[in-house]
Amino acid sequence: MPETFKAILVSRDEDKKQSVAVTEMTEADLMEGDVTVAVEATTVNYKDGLAITGKAPVVRRWPLVPGIDFAGTVLSSSNPGWKAGDKVILNGWGVGETHYGAYAGRARVKGEWLVPLPQGMSAHDAMAVGTAGYTAMLCVMALERHGITPQRGPVVVTGASGGVGSVAVAILSKLGYHVVASTGRGAESAYLTGLGAAEIISREELSAPGKPLAKERWAGGVDAIGSTTLANVLSMTSYGGAVAACGLAGGMDLPATVAPFILRGVSLLGIDSVMAPKALRLEAWKRIRTDLDLAKLKALSTTIGFDDIIDAAGDIVAGRIRGRVVVDM
Incomplete structure (x- = not known):
């Protein structure tokens, strides 16, 4: 039997009433892409809160796995830029809006959407950012x-x-x-x-x-x-x-x-972060590594588990979240 993993799926019915559920998926359920990544850490952004609560029309494909960013390890790749074992980060590109996102154990995306995890940063650090x-x-x-x-x-x-x-x-x-x-x-x-x-x-x-x-x-x-x-x-x-x-x-x-x-x-x-060109992304992550005190990440972030994502989504939209929320997958 193929390996299963938990995922959050937002759906809506014929009357456009939105629902959110935790489900089991396999890699066969993922969308198209040339790189499959084991998601190790993600986060809850304001946009993710809007997607899960339905407070704004963030989701543009139904059903959808939300989550606009993640860090993890490449499991398989047909893209020449990546190989199994590479540590990567994804931000934007419509992931979590039109393409299955981070709130699942696996993500399949286009290789050009990824950037390398900077040396000295963990997946948790990257998602605290x-x-x-x-x-x-x-x-x-x-x-x-x-x-x-x-x-x-x-x-x-x-x-x-x-x-x-x-x-x-x-x-x-x-x-x-x-x-x-x-x-x-x-x-x-x-x-x-x-x-x-x-x-x-x-x-x-x-x-x-x-x-x-x-x-x-x-x-x-x-x-x-x-x-x-x-x-x-x-x-x-x-x-x-x-x-x-x-x-x-x-x-x-x-x-x-x-x-x-x-x-x-x-x-x-x-400032648009979703479709920013790769050269700008690489420069930004390089600068983050040198110009952000990683010790301060502990002060500005809290860590939750997968099961806490839906509640955190409501909290961030309600203005009850301080700083960053990291999801340990």
């Missing part, structure tokens, strides 16, 4: 390309207690930036200070409708919230500054004006 941390690194790299150095002034990180925010705070502080961490959870101040934040501000300072152009407070920012928060961050960015936008936890709209762009030369840098 996860797509959220990899996205945070892409944001930092974008700010650097725009010339936003520590000498330019403070940088703000919104949603700082979340996955992207936590890693962004840790990376930016290690690189020497004065980090202003915005959070809606005042109880997390000590946590954020431990990650390297120099200042903590309340989410309320940025979440209410503000002026088209406000007092200059920072040279750059990393925003995972969107909506009014991003509009306010832009209005408070200093001349020639830039904000990297990568999320929509507060909404997809952007109720802003052109004032910051045409009066202060502010730039809005869009």
